[in-house]
Amino acid sequence: GENVEQHPSTLSVQEGDSAVIKCTYSDSASNYFPWYKQELGKRPQLIIDIRSNVGEKKDQRIAVTLNKTAKHFSLHITETQPEDSAVYFCAATPGRQLTFGSGTQLTVLP
Amino acid sequence: SAVISQKPSRDICQRGTSLTIQCQVDSQVTMMFWYRQQPGQSLTLIATANQGSEATYESGFVIDKFPISRPNLTFSTLTVSNLSPEDSSIYLCSAGDRNTEAFFGQGTRLTVV
Numbered sequence: 001g002e003n004v005e006q007h008p009s010t011l012s013v014q015e016g017d018s019a020v021i022k023c024t025y026s027d028s029a030s031n032y033f034p035w036y037k038q039e040l041g042k043r044p045q046l047i048i049d050i051r052s053n054v055g056e057k058k059d060q061r062i063a064v065t066l067n068k069t070a071k072h073f074s075l076h077i078t079e080t081q082p083e084d085s086a087v088y089f090c091a092a093t094p095g096r097q098l099t100f101g102s103g104t105q106l107t108v109l110p
Numbered sequence: 111s112a113v114i115s116q117k118p119s120r121d122i123c124q125r126g127t128s129l130t131i132q133c134q135v136d137s138q139v140t141m142m143f144w145y146r147q148q149p150g151q152s153l154t155l156i157a158t159a160n161q162g163s164e165a166t167y168e169s170g171f172v173i174d175k176f177p178i179s180r181p182n183l184t185f186s187t188l189t190v191s192n193l194s195p196e197d198s199s200i201y202l203c204s205a206g207d208r209n210t211e212a213f214f215g216q217g218t219r220l221t222v223v
Contacts, residue, residue, distance in 0.1 A: 034211060043202065043214040044153070089152060095208050097143055100153045 002027040004092050006101025013080050014109050021104045023090035024072040030092040033066060033073045038087045038103075047088075048075070080108045112137050116203055116215025123193050123222050130189045131218045133203035138183035140207045144176070147200045147217070156201075159186040193222045 003026040013019050025033075031052040036044035050057045050064045050073065057064050061080075066073040073092075077084055085108045091098040113136040123129050133142065142159040157178055158166040165178035180186040190197050198221050206212040 032210075043216050045214075046211045049211060096141065097155055097158055098204075098212055099155075102152045 002030055002092055002094065002099040004090060004099050004101040006090050006104060008104060009102065010105045010107070012107045012109060015080060015082060017080055019075075019077045019080055019084070019106055019108075021075045021088055021090070021106070022072060023074070023092075023101050024070075025092040025099075026071065027092070027094055028068075028071065029094035031095065032093050033064070034091050034098070035064060035075050036089045036091065036100075038089065040086075044089060077106075080106075082108050082110055084108050111211070112139060112205055112213045114203060114205055114213050114215040116218060118218055119216060120219040121221070123220065125193055125195070125222060127193055128189055128191045129193065129218075129220055130187050131201055131203070133186045133188070133205070133215050135184045135205045135213075139205040140183075141212075142180060142186045142203060142205045143212070144178060144186070144188045145202045145204065147202060149200075153202065156188070159188075190220065193220075195222045198222045 006023045034049035035047050037047045038044045048059050048062050048064050050066050061078045063076040088104045090101040115134045117132050144156040145153040146156055147153050155168050156171045156176055159178050159180040161180045161183055175191055177189045201218045203215040204212040
């Protein structure tokens, strides 16, 4: 089955700086890669996703890049704000259930 | 986007008893899943709830402990049976279609005493 590794497990940045979270996956058949943000005590919420037929996708301050050859994908958050502080999960799927990474606790320091 | 209602949001249960969690989606979806999330940890898939047939369980999870029902395309239940303190966790249902966003219920925080 699919295996997703996520790094780093914790990340602290100054407000206004950029944050990058990286994930690798094992199943070359995976073709959908979402990123979820989970605030304390709340459900995971999708923030951006990418499919295997594109290499990059951007939505305002958030972008995701995908390298199918290397089987890794990354989340980029620019101009970070305190409200970006949360746990971020990457995930991958070849078409059914999502396999999640271990999560990254992002803290944006004011 | 689908809206998922999950209940109860939390419960405190005695050892040896069972808890049934309900998940209702506001539209028909192909796939429904049940996850467990330990505090500070990632989401671990328990099983895929299959409409009209037995659920598909992941390694380490068995039907006797986690019976699942899915009578139609909008509703599923997860029962956690014969509770022990190790079952204390957050349980989440999710729903979606193939290769699309998965939506999550608000989660059920279970404490076993």
